[in-house]
Amino acid sequence: MTVESTAARKPRRSSTKRVSAKKPQRSEPELVQLLTPEGERIEHPDYSIDLTPDELLGLYRDMVLTRRFDAEATALQRQGELGLWASLLGQEAAQIGSGRALRDDDYVFPTYREHGVAWCRGVDPTNLLGMFRGVNHGGWDPNTNNFHLYTIVIGSQTLHATGYAMGVAKDGADSAVVAYFGDGASSQGDVAESFTFSAVYNAPVVFFCQNNQWAISEPTERQTRVPLYQRAQGFGFPGVRVDGNDVLACLAVTRDALERARRGEGPTLVEAFTYRMGAHTTSDDPTKYRADEEREAWEAKDPILRLRTYLEKQGLADAAFFEELEAESESLGKRVREAVRAMPDPDQMAIFENVYADGHALVDEERAQFAAYQASFAEEGK
Amino acid sequence: MTVESTAARKPRRSSTKRVSAKKPQRSEPELVQLLTPEGERIEHPDYSIDLTPDELLGLYRDMVLTRRFDAEATALQRQGELGLWASLLGQEAAQIGSGRALRDDDYVFPTYREHGVAWCRGVDPTNLLGMFRGVNHGGWDPNTNNFHLYTIVIGSQTLHATGYAMGVAKDGADSAVVAYFGDGASSQGDVAESFTFSAVYNAPVVFFCQNNQWAISEPTERQTRVPLYQRAQGFGFPGVRVDGNDVLACLAVTRDALERARRGEGPTLVEAFTYRMGAHTTSDDPTKYRADEEREAWEAKDPILRLRTYLEKQGLADAAFFEELEAESESLGKRVREAVRAMPDPDQMAIFENVYADGHALVDEERAQFAAYQASFAEEGK
């Protein structure tokens, strides 16, 4: 064995030195927070929000129903009704807060986990399940609710959002666009390119990064050694970190970023610092790579709990409200359950549909051949 | 014609508003400068340099010879000896300054324009011409001078440099790596990914961006709305802008960045603010897109001129030195000219060589077929 090979096996001193140098160049930055984990309303010098009791109750209701829907989907996966589910558990405030900041004419580009944002956009939750059940790759018309299809190739939707926003600006419209992505996605070249394009064209887009601190099994340290919101500055637009478990702060910060976009001041990066309380998806086993204590610590910062504490403290919600909401949750769960079970399998000829808008000779040929082939079994079967 | 279509033809007010908002969010940042365009030595609080007269004369000689070589190559292209040439005219200080900061065991990943760096590495200049003459895609052994082949796909070499630097760290070596790239390249996803990887693994790499203010016909505003050196910060490592026409500052700043890398402190981005005085390549026609005055203004900041002024003012060089150098330049030009003209065309069977290191059945088959086919003409010819 050569000297070199020994080096590769055991870290040498200087190698160790480099590793140790990696450590805490970072100090945890200030989060924008308007509601503490204990349910206290606090003020922030740059962001304020003034909601009516009904609006507050609305946000609470959105989060509770989203969580309920999400839990139902997880259960449906366990029952074999879905092939997979990507739970948003723990990220309700980030999604409802940002989702409720939007206007109807704004446009959203989600990842595969934005069930709460979809809810805010008015997409029927059962539509979200088609892809996870395996009956389609996207079960809604994006233009009905200005909510694009779920995108699975990490980061690619940030460029679509940027292009869409360039089009909004060209049209002279004052709507804005939101691109959702995760902490892991921040490493993809496409995301950096979307920062460049949006800055150069001053596109009205908000980059909303839900830093849930994990990309499957990898902690955020595998993606960056400084807080992600700082990434924006080097591209020439502002970045801000918000408490992603504080629905009020998420609403205020997103609203502000959207307003900037509308005013023609270009992109903003919002990093919602939150936590993925569940597994990456139902296929994942987080016990392989993270300690229970971490999740437990974050459960204390639960986004729903803290708003409930606040509502109760302020006497804005009584037992009847919570009971009613519980009933509504149950009926949402039931509706989703029934709808999924009733979801028909697609016709097998759907394989050949919508490959092209204007047709393609080979697709026509293969469709016809396949139909004849299938028919031959029917013949035989007779 | 619809309302929408009118909108697309004439910018509306809000569209104009967006455009106008694009403008000067930037104020020109401080450059690290140690030698003014007028040839005055000045001090900088963070960077200092103390060179012997011989070292100063050496830098001057490097720049002059590099420029002479470059001019010869341009001439050879005009004479039809080369298919193309990418001139470094104006970027001599950036390249010689950074190139002379390197140690032998450091490794360089160039673009296609780093003729001055190649010179510092000891690569025979004629070797650089093979690719531009069309006799090969890269005419030197990268490991002989620790100078990688020219890379044409913009930005891709920054990842190779990062990987190489990760390997250096793994080996426990204290060498460093330099990745060269341009202002245009800064937009490529690969460059952003190399920033992420190098930061996360704390790789000993210096990103040396020659911002020559043009990417073919596009000014830097098409790539960024803030100075490029700021890009680094959001990835968690320092960026610094240096006067790219000041060879002393380029040397000092690169040396400092290399030392950081060696000490295990990870990557640095150096933005050398310079100017492409010539065309993008010999195929380009800059009169299509930029005004002569711009070039003229930059000629006043010529990197060679300012060092000459300094040397003369300080009495470090006499007429004999400049005459000798002139003669050396001439003989370099002659040597290059003769070497290029003598450069043989590759054997046609070279098409099939080095496609694989371990061979490939199809290549063998095609090689044999082609040889037989060629031989058939020889037969006929007889």
Next chain:
Amino acid sequence: MAVQKLPLAKAINESLRTALDTDPKVLIMGEDVGKLGGVFRVTDGLQKDFGEERVIDTPLAESGIVGTAIGLALRGYRPVVEIQFDGFVFPAYDQIVTQLAKMHARSLGKIKMPVVIRIPYGGGIGAVEHHSESPEALFAHVAGLKIVSPSNSADAYWMMQQAIQSDDPVIFFEPKRRYWDKSEVDTEAIPGPLHKARVVREGADLTLAAYGPMVKVCVEAAAAAAEEGKSVEVVDLRSMSPIDFDTIQTSVEKTRHLVVVHEAPVFYGSGAEIAARITERCFYHLEAPVLRVGGFHAPYPPARLEEEYLPGLDRVLDAVDRSLAY
């Protein structure tokens, strides 16, 4: 304008101009497409006449170019994107293959993707690495894309019109070494379908099928073969996805010999697909196996070797002889 003799590059320029003029949703995007008019001047003068909002110089990032073009298409625009050279399309490959090609199907037909990607391709211009490649097979294998390549100015004009009008993504491969070749364009003609092949020279003994830059070589080969008494039919395929197999089949049923010619490497190239399918369709007609003439399984060589690498007249004629000798 009506009938005019134009270089192929200028025909595309005119076609883009017409499209910009008639449809305000059409945009031109790419590196250096503005003031410079592109490195081949294909977009020359367009930014001057249609402004920076319609003819857009982009940052140097191909994935970004295609990715934002997708977003613009979602917003109702019809972007025509330029990739500066064949070898630089690969940073955009992910956006093309996983997004652009699949968006229509993913949305169950709700979303249309009228995006044209223009790629100057092929060799023969003495360029450095990455500037002479023919990557069409790497796109044709992917469902959701349409792939075309004109061989002359009239096709360049009309196929571009049709590509821009198509609601599907079209990759438009421009034979860069034919950019300066002049031929007639009738801007008032009624063009045939975009994906239909054309018999450009009739013949009885053997069919040569080619597209883009190789059509000219094949026509010359047919002329040379004619001098030796061989009657060669030449089919300009024009479209690599879909491929107009019917036209090739009709020709081969007559000539019973087929040679497919392209610059791209033969291995896994379009010649393979044509050979496989035509052999299936014409099994009892073929008197020789379908032969393929194309690039070798090697990187495109340095310029001083490209004449040997590229399929030229002699290599085509050699294949014609070998086919007829069966």
Next chain:
Amino acid sequence: MAVQKLPLAKAINESLRTALDTDPKVLIMGEDVGKLGGVFRVTDGLQKDFGEERVIDTPLAESGIVGTAIGLALRGYRPVVEIQFDGFVFPAYDQIVTQLAKMHARSLGKIKMPVVIRIPYGGGIGAVEHHSESPEALFAHVAGLKIVSPSNSADAYWMMQQAIQSDDPVIFFEPKRRYWDKSEVDTEAIPGPLHKARVVREGADLTLAAYGPMVKVCVEAAAAAAEEGKSVEVVDLRSMSPIDFDTIQTSVEKTRHLVVVHEAPVFYGSGAEIAARITERCFYHLEAPVLRVGGFHAPYPPARLEEEYLPGLDRVLDAVDRSLAY
């Protein structure tokens, strides 16, 4: 260990372990390959035993993974890179095609690129979009790459050993729906060449050629055909670049019928290349055109349709019947 029954995934795991153990320059890189052991657990336990310097969780960026692997190879390492799923290789496509594949030629042989790219590929596991594709043809067309795919545990073990030892870049397509299939591995055997095909079942009437996940289907089809009195030979190609045409030719000269089977779309797929070349080599032997069974020219469908989309026993037998009926 010697002879042992192992699931295919575990065989790869053992092979990687052996490589890490014997060559200190071997590295494992990819998303989630560390503590998690990869989403398919192929790298399970390796980081624990060899440390974070050898088994490296990377940022979520495929171009970065392959690009830095190239740099590490330049420094003398032998990186084995994991791409998490077939559909996520495309962000790395530029680095693979323009850099990894060409570096050896670009350097006139000075630089070697011993990089292995592992890609779990193919369908049949009920996954969502981008998790079931077979993109091998998109790599096989590119000179400078070698493309292989094992169909059983012994090949998985040994082909991985050979891929890692190769000084050329190898794309190693792992048939993910066979990961859990057990078969015997002899870790002390002397393996045959990496790029040689293997006759896995002898037959006289027709040859089925397949690789990766479809070998099992073809063996089952051969068994079913045998019950009907048809003697079908099955060739496991193992390598898609180079392709061992000699072994196929020998088989076809005997059986005079060839059907190529793969999951990837037929259009411009590997079946096309095999059909074209074998027809050229065996023109006078073939009694029927080479038939191809594979995916349709459509995006891989949602899971509930994949059974119809994937070439199964019935579609293979249908092609066998059609070929023999000529």
